[in-house]
Amino acid sequence: MSILTVENISIRFGGLVAVRDLSLSVEPGEIVGLIGPNGAGKTTAFNMISGYYHPDEGRVIFGGKDVPKRLPDQICKLGLARTFQVVKPFPHLTVFENVVVGAYNRTNNKKVAGRKAQEVIDFLGMSDMSQQLAGSLPVASRKRLEIAKALATGPKMILLDEAMAGLRPAETDQIIELVRQVSNEGIAMLLVEHVMRVIMSLAHRIVVLHHGEVIAQGEPNAVVRDPAVIDAYLGGEAVDAASH
Numbered sequence: 001m002s003i004l005t006v007e008n009i010s011i012r013f014g015g016l017v018a019v020r021d022l023s024l025s026v027e028p029g030e031i032v033g034l035i036g037p038n039g040a041g042k043t044t045a046f047n048m049i050s051g052y053y054h055p056d057e058g059r060v061i062f063g064g065k066d067v068p069k070r071l072p073d074q075i076c077k078l079g080l081a082r083t084f085q086v087v088k089p090f091p092h093l094t095v096f097e098n099v100v101v102g103a104y105n106r107t108n109n110k111k112v113a114g115r116k117a118q119e120v121i122d123f124l125g126m127s128d129m130s131q132q133l134a135g136s137l138p139v140a141s142r143k144r145l146e147i148a149k150a151l152a153t154g155p156k157m158i159l160l161d162e163a164m165a166g167l168r169p170a171e172t173d174q175i176i177e178l179v180r181q182v183s184n185e186g187i188a189m190l191l192v193e194h195v196m197r198v199i200m201s202l203a204h205r206i207v208v209l210h211h212g213e214v215i216a217q218g219e220p221n222a223v224v225r226d227p228a229v230i231d232a233y234l235g236g237e238a239v240d241a242a243s244h
């Protein structure tokens with residue numbers, strides 16, 4: 001059974017239909033890439049899937065249940081975690097404390113939460129910075145902290161919104177490897193990312209949005225060769241992406 005099912009969701013902001021009739025599903029452990037030009041509706045789709053916005057039409061079903069509106073703690077308890085395109089750590093808390101906050105999703109016990117946080121920090125290779133204030137971290141570490149916070153909540157699925165934007169190639173490679181390991185643990189992922197190398201290395205399937213509508217979806221190598229996708233989004237990058 002799919003862990004996530006999105007059925008014909010649409011949302012309007014004033015006169016603008018930001019997402020129109022989007023349907024998709026994600027299986028346990030599967031990585032689905034959501035791509036498209038700036039303003040295509042990717043973050044808006046994430047906001048509906050994670051319950052931050054309520055769709056005007058359609059529904060979002062996670063783990064067999066309707067995703068409730070604006071109840072982030074309940075949504076997190078269902079096992080759905082997200083990262084933010086604009087990273088949101090608690091800047092005056094340490095890395096460790098930030099991750100502990102996530103870990104309290106599954107326990108009220110300080111020791112258990114601390115152990116879980118430490119495990120996630122070690123897994124993400126952040127042990128040497130765990131006592132630093134989150135606000136003092138360079139961008140690559142902040143991105144990593146976003147993933148750590150999500151992982152600490154014990155999710156069945158993580159929505160990653162441009163988790164690798166602004167990173168250097170070597171830093172990107174490290175996160176790609178981490179995401180792959182997370183996926184191998186059976187955690188599903190929906191990945192919004194402009195860096196096609198990331199999408200092509202990780203996604204089992206791609207959905208392409210353009211002006212809020214799906215213009216293509218399917219197997220990555222087929223999607224990046226689709227003329228509509230090249231036209232709307234990839235341009236010259238298509239050749240590179242396809243030959244990856």
Ligand SMILES: Nc1ncnc2c1ncn2[C@@H]1O[C@H](COP(=O)(O)OP(=O)(O)OP(=O)(O)O)[C@@H](O)[C@H]1O
Pocket residue numbers: 013016018036037038039040041042043044045085
């Ligand atoms: N809260 C809002 N109120 C009004 N318009 C909005 C709101 N949120 C998003 N939009 C509009 O909806 C459209 C889709 O925006 P969205 O942020 O989802 O795009 P995106 O695909 O994530 O783009 P990017 O790649 O630049 O992050 C844009 O035209 C945007 O201006």
Ligand SMILES: [Mg+2]
Pocket residue numbers: 042043044085
């Ligand atoms: Mg966005």
